[in-house]
Amino acid sequence: MAVTFDGGVIIGSDSRATRGGEEVSSKTINKLVQVHQRIFCCMAGSLADAQAVLKTASFQLNLHSVQMEAPPRVIAAASLLRKLCYHNKDELQAGFITAGWDPQKGPQVYVVSLGGMLISQPFTIAGSGSTYIYGYTDAKYRPHMTREEGLQFVTNALALAMGRDNVSGGVAHLVVITEEGAEHVVIPGNKLPKFHDE
């Protein structure tokens, strides 16, 4: 998931990878990939497809940035991903959330869905665990949150989703991106907020 706050964005994910929904093949995979200094993406769907697309998009983004002689815009990263997803929609099963900060528009969150739709939203959630937290995020999101409120929002939402979805779990990876740069925060399972039945 990713959410904008006053001055930046926070992108977060769980760390579980499963095979067939039965075996946890990795407890600590990092689904947050840095494509540029202030632009991160998180993968959804088939992780193999997503990794392949991200590698290509990262390379193209760097080339674009060299040609423009300026850091790339967040929408440029998202558009590259969209192009790859749309033109290869028959072969791929990958979706992305792109979040970052650029000097032109400040903090932004973009979603590229499975078929290649690109939209901008103040916050977004994705992945199998997201169904369980639609209600929570709809109720709790406020525009112009502070950094601390944003962190609490993402941490709570991830913890709730991991509590209900059996293919989500492990640790919570969060990256806070602002004008100053990107800061990676990892919250281990036992430090996640607990709710009524735990």
Add this chain to the structure above:
Amino acid sequence: MLEEQGPEWMSEEVKTGTTIIAVEFDGGVVLGSDSRVSAGASVVNRVMNKLSPLHDRIYCALSGSAADAQTIAETVNYQLDVHSMELGEDPLVCSAATLVKNISYQYKEELSAHLIVGGWDRRGGGQVYATLSGLLTRQPFALGGSGSSYVYGYLDAEYRAGAGRTDTQRLVVDTLSLAMSRDGSSGGVAYLVTIDGDGVEEKVFLGNELPTFYDQ
């Protein structure tokens, strides 16, 4: 042509793709449901009350196939009447839930309905039982129906043990409203039934009376 082809919805099964909730509070329970009944992509009833009485202070919430759910509720209503006459007093919520569970389990291959049972009795106060697939379990709150997936997180976060009557009513209405705004098969109005030692209170929240959230 051997048969006249009516509109599509006439040949689709009627389901209460739905959101149902029951939450226990200090001294009673609150049950809530939406009011949409769909047959495929059409809404065939937009004001159906899915909270059905099983006895004076025991209600159940219906989800899944509308016909199956209604039949189970009517059968258990009858069985509870007989049981309470034999006992000479009001039945326990657990008895009502057990009767529902017995039918759901025995006919689990044929039926596709999930009933949540909630009520108040003198022995145990407010209680909520889930009977999904024929299991019987008492829980502080239970969710059901297609819309329930979207609000597990919200209810996990907001539920407090020992909350009061009005807080719990507000929690149920908020949860229903969130589910109805995300689930295509849930919508319409929100029905609430609050049961405690003093009796039963039924309330309806029309579309424009439902709480709204940041994007509405």
